[in-house]
Amino acid sequence: MARERKRIDTAAISPLTVNRLSIYLRSLRRLLEEGVLRISSERLARRFNLSSAQIRKDLAQFGEFGVRGVGYDVAELVERLSSLLGLDRTHRIAIVGMGNIGTAIARFPAFNSGSFLVVAGFDNDPERIGRRIGPVVVRSTGELVDAIRETGARIGVIAVPADAALWVFARLAEAGVRAVLNFAPIALSTTAECRVKNVDLRVHLEELAFFLERPEGGVGV
Amino acid sequence: MARERKRIDTAAISPLTVNRLSIYLRSLRRLLEEGVLRISSERLARRFNLSSAQIRKDLAQFGEFGVRGVGYDVAELVERLSSLLGLDRTHRIAIVGMGNIGTAIARFPAFNSGSFLVVAGFDNDPERIGRRIGPVVVRSTGELVDAIRETGARIGVIAVPADAALWVFARLAEAGVRAVLNFAPIALSTTAECRVKNVDLRVHLEELAFFLERPEGGVGV
């Protein structure tokens, strides 16, 4: 199946490209369900409003996936993108902070299907400790480092208040977590040991507020 | 207080800039609490690891906020950024889909404090309709258009499955919603009537999976 191998330095790939690969994969899976066997970058782009040149450039970074004059084999591309994205194994996830966001994440299908599995949840609140939320029984944050080492989770989710986030981040890194999805309203920075993806809902909301038409019809400063 | 007025075409401002304004505002509020009166772009940048040149460039798009040789007045800048971001009025929010994510959003402080207020929540599931979640009583999705018109919400949150998202988006636009935060795993596009911000948790998760170190130590394609 693999036509050639190409060594890729993942660090050299832009996150923007990787995000698009996810989108391509999702789109292709849809086509697969519909029974589409082959597709050109042009038709794929039109169908899911993407850019055909971008699709070709993105894929070309990782090898030659298509056949000139024909297009891409849908099943093969799904296979290759899955493997590229690291979805051919199971990633165990630990969630810290089982409030609104933490609870939603614990129960969210994308975090508990296919290649992802929530294996631990932590909170400070004695009310929550011991309760089952989604697939996990909530444990005390005090147990975090040991418990995560036991589970072998490599992905962490931070869903605690801003003032606790830095402390939690340090504990997660200490416990061997190598990637973090951070929902706390403070920008954490990727370190040598641990990559961070910040998701700041307040910032998103304020972006929308900014672009909402102004009552006076212009921005006065 | 306002030193000069400058008409700005908001459509010409990059979302990236707007997102940074949110971050600056949050940082400055923190300084305000600490009693800091004046700050230079350099010290602000060091404190919150930002870029000082970027801060100056971003602010300069909207007027002259600082004093040369001195820096910025913290209280004044907080005031100006708040107004710039449209946070000097209350934005009413409607949520469609009161599952895990919708529920978390309804209860999330950032969506129910300061300038934002959740005023309506909708779901199809008869089990959920009539139940109180956060500040709202869940209504049937069938009532969506009329109910949103009544409340006057201009911001919508889509937290429904992918196959319902397009339909919901059309109804929201019809009801007068002008900005949407979309959590459904399908990329909606901004239209003339309604701006979209897609937040795709699965894509974020797959990004982290991609950059996780590979078992074999390289990407084979």
Next chain:
DNA sequence: TCATGTGAAGCAGTTCACAGCG
């Protein structure tokens, strides 16, 4: 022939470095 893969061009966003002003 037809669609990929790809240099080259174009555009956007960031950083530099300093003139200008309080």
Next chain:
DNA sequence: CGCTGTGAACTGCTTCACATGA
């Protein structure tokens, strides 16, 4: 003097357009 505000340089991402090869 010190820090802002800003043109100019730079970096990186996207789009174009076509040579290449099944």
